[in-house]
Amino acid sequence: MTQVAQVKLVEASDLPEYPISAESRLDSHYFMPFNHDRYDRSDFRRKAYRDPEVGFFGMELFFKSHGEAPLGTLPSDDDSLAFLLGLPLDRWISLKERAFNPLYNWHPVRCDNGAIRLAHPVVQEVMEAALRGHLEHKASNEDKAVYARRKRLIEVLRDIGCSEDLCSDELAVAWVDDWLLKHHPGQRRMPQFQASIGRALKEAVSEGIVGRPRRAP
Structure with missing residues (x-):
């Protein structure tokens, strides 16, 4: 044996x-x-x-x-x-x-x-x-979801009075979106969501994300 x-x-x-x-x-x-x-x-x-x-x-x-x-x-x-x-x-x-x-x-x-x-x-x-096809499809759907979520975030930023310069800053919007995913769990409903955006923008300023010099297109 x-x-x-x-x-x-x-x-x-x-x-x-x-x-x-x-x-x-x-x-x-x-x-x-x-x-x-x-x-x-x-x-x-x-x-x-x-x-x-x-x-x-x-x-x-x-x-x-x-x-x-x-x-x-x-x-x-x-x-x-x-x-x-x-x-x-x-x-x-x-x-x-x-x-x-x-x-x-x-x-x-x-x-x-x-x-x-x-x-x-x-x-x-x-x-x-x-599996490759499944992962590519999943990645494509995730990319679409991120795009749609950030598009809605830009609309909210405009509604609460943020500048067009901020709303058109893809890096800043992406940073704020990532911050909100970590610190604002659950649905993005007002007025709680606006308060979270305020905290996110304050931290973005302190990190140099908002207000930084931007390259000309």
Whole structure:
């Protein structure tokens, strides 16, 4: 038993690291890109014609992996894989023992949470692209939210009598907005919001943000 454990430990240390964190989430990831031309030319499809049962469960594993953690991976033990597919353990093992089996091209990897799981190069590629798209979309939405919030702040600054020079100063408006995010939690309602703006502007003056010389455009 000791010898087997040591062999497994050595093997685990040599495994490639999976690049997607176990903490990454794609809560709205309800569909996946599918490159049908690539699939048409794949060895998996060609082999699946010879054993459609393996082909079906192999595709099921592709789809199931998108809901796992880390994204795009599978558990490495037979009990978990059988449960994932809704199969009795003995039936799963019989599928796995075939020369062409549902784990075709899956390989063990080490994840950032210490787990040893299975990864597939194409599934990993799809998941990394999905994460990039998710982060870019999130960043775009955050940028839009910041723009809208600062636009409303400029309107309030004008309403309470601040100079046009201040309202057109993007650096000063951004500084005041950041200060308000830290020191004025909750909704931006008058008169509390005006009082917070007054404190923010007072500190902005003391920090040299408001009233500083500005470069000509």
